[in-house]
Amino acid sequence: MSFRSGFVAVIGRPNTGKSTLVNALVGRKVAIVSNKPQTTRRGVRAVLTSDDHQIVFTDTPGFHKPRTLLGSRLNDLVGQVTQGVDAIVQVVDAADGVGRGDAFVFERQVYGFTGSKICAVNKLDVLRNHDEVPQLQAAAEIGAWDEVVPVSAKTGRGVGVLRDLLAERLPEGPAYYPADAVTDQPLEDRLAEIVREKALAVTRQEVPHSIAVVVEELEKQDALTKVHASLIVERDSQKGIVIGKGGETLKTIGSRAREEMEFLLDGKVFLDLRVKVLKEWQRDPKALQRLGF
Numbered sequence: 010m011s012f013r014s015g016f017v018a019v020i021g022r023p024n025t026g027k028s029t030l031v032n033a034l035v036g037r038k039v040a041i042v043s044n045k046p047q048t049t050r051r052g053v054r055a056v057l058t059s060d061d062h063q064i065v066f067t068d069t070p071g072f073h074k075p076r077t078l079l080g081s082r083l084n085d086l087v088g089q090v091t092q093g094v095d096a097i098v099q100v101v102d103a104a105d106g107v108g109r110g111d112a113f114v115f116e117r118q119v120y121g122f123t124g125s126k127i128c129a130v131n132k133l134d135v136l137r138n139h140d141e142v143p144q145l146q147a148a149a150e151i152g153a154w155d156e157v158v159p160v161s162a163k164t165g166r167g168v169g170v171l172r173d174l175l176a177e178r179l180p181e182g183p184a185y186y187p188a189d190a191v192t193d194q195p196l197e198d199r200l201a202e203i204v205r206e207k208a209l210a211v212t213r214q215e216v217p218h219s220i221a222v223v224v225e226e227l228e229k230q231d232a233l234t235k236v237h238a239s240l241i242v243e244r245d246s247q248k249g250i251v252i253g254k255g256g257e258t259l260k261t262i263g264s265r266a267r268e269e270m271e272f273l274l275d276g277k278v279f280l281d282l283r284v285k286v287l288k289e290w291q292r293d294p295k296a297l298q299r300l301g302f
Contacts, residue, residue, distance in 0.1 A: 013062040015095030015179035020087055020118055022110045023047050023071025025102040026131040030162035031055050031068040034172055039192045040068045041206035045217045047071055048209060050083060050302070052090045054193045056186045062176045063184045067094070072114045079291040082302050091118055095179055096125035098171070103159075104135035107147035115152045125178040127156045129171055134161040197224040200270055204238050204282065207265040208251065211258055216250050219243040221290065221300050234274055237281045241290060241300065248284050259284065 019027050023046035032038050032055070039055035041048060053068040067090045070083035091097055097119055101111045107130070119126055130148045133141055141159065149157045156174055160167035186193070194202075201222040209217045219242050226237040240262075242248050252259045259282055267280040290296035 010061055011181045012184070013176060013179040014064070014182040014184055016065045016067065016093070016185075017096045017098060017175055018067050018069060018087075018091045018094045019098045019100060020069050020072060020091065020114060021100035022102070022114055023073050024105075025071070025100040026162045027071070027100045028053075028068050030098075030100055030129060030131060030160065030168070031066050033162045033165060033168045034064075034066060035191065037191060039194075041202045041209075043206060043209040043217070045209050047073070047080075047083070047218060048206075050079075051198070052086055056190045056192060057172070058184060058186070058188045058190070059176075062179060063186065064172070064175055064179065065185060072118060077291040078294060079297060079302055082297065087118060091122065094124060096127060096175055097122055098127045098129050098175070100129045100131050101144075101148050101151075102132050103130050103141065103144040103148075104132040107144050107151070111148070112151050120152060125155050125175070126153070127158060127171070127174065128154045129167075130157060130159050131162055133159050133166065134164045197227055199273065200224050200227070200236055201238060203269050203273070204240065204262065204266045204280075207262045207269075208240060210265075211261055212250060216242070216247050219247055219291065220251070221287075223300065233277045233279060234270070235279045235281070236270065238283075240282060240284045241287050242284065243287065243289050243291065245286055248286050251284050 019031055021027050028040035028042045028049055031040050035055045035057045040053045049068055049070045055066045057064045069087045069090050072087050075081045099119055101107045128148045130145055158171045201224045205222040208220050221241040224238045228235040263280050263282045267278050270278045287296050
C-alpha cells in the first residue's frame with residue numbers, strides 16, 4: 010500500500026476560523042483560538058498521521074493590510090509558509106460574507122501556486138440553509154480552485170471531506186514526523202500560547218493586540234512543572250488592565266492557563282505570571298527580535 014505525505018498551508022483573512030479548522034482537521038487542540046482578530050502570530054505546524062498518509066498543516070496569521078511592523082512581519086510569514094507546500098487551503102468566512110478581502114488574499118498568496126488550491130467555506134453553522142449557496146458561489150468566483158468545500162470547523166461538518174480530499178492529492182512520500190507527533194512547536198512556545206489565549210479571552214479593546222507572552226523559565230521537578238512566564242504589554246495603562254482590580258484579572262488568566270497546562274503535561278503545574286511593559290513593542294524592531302518575531 011502506498012503512503013502519501015505532504016505539507017498544507019492554511020491561510021485566509023483574520024478571524025476566518027483557520028486555527029479552529031486546523032484543530033478540527035487533526036482532531037485535537039494544537040493552535041490557540043480566540044474571537045479576536047490576529048490571534049495567530051506564528052506558523053504553527055499540526056501533524057495528522059494515519060495508516061496511509063501524513064499531512065503536516067501549518068496554521069498562519071491572518072493576512073491583512075498591516076498597521077504595525079509586527080503586522081508586516083506576520084504577512085511576510087504567510088508568504089514564507091506558502092513556499093514549497095503541496096497544497097494551500099484558503100479559509101473564507103461565510104458568516105461574515107465572502108468578498109474583496111478574500112480576493113486580496115487569493116491574489117497575493119494563492120494565484121500562480123502550482124499545487125492543489127482548495128477553498129474552505131467556513132462557519133456555515135451560523136447561516137440558514139438557503140443562505141449557503143450565494144456564499145459558496147462567491148467563494149468559487151474568487152479564483153481557479155481545484156475544490157470548494159463547505160465546512161463548519163466548530164461542528165465538524167465537512168471537515169472529514171476536506172481531510173480526505175487533501176490526503177488524495179498528496180504525493181507519495183515518507184512520514185516527516187513520528188506517528189505520535191502532533192506539532193513541532195517547542196514546549197515553551199505552547200505554554201506561552203496557552204497563557205496568551207487566556208489573556209485574550211478576558212481583555213478588551215486594544216489590549217489583546219498588545220499582549221505577548223514569554224516563558225522565562227521552565228523547570229521540571231518529579232511530578233511538578235514550574236513555569237515562570239511574563240505577559241508583555243505596550244503601556245502602563247494596559248498593565249493595570251491585565252492585572253485587574255486587586256489582581257483578579259491576572260489571577261483568572263493564571264488559573265485558566267494552569268488548568269490547561271496540567272491537561273497538556275498530564276501533571277501538576279506551578280505557574281508564576283508577571284506583567285511587564287515593553288513600550289510600543291509592535292513597532293520596535295529590537296523588541297520584536299527579542300520576542301522572536
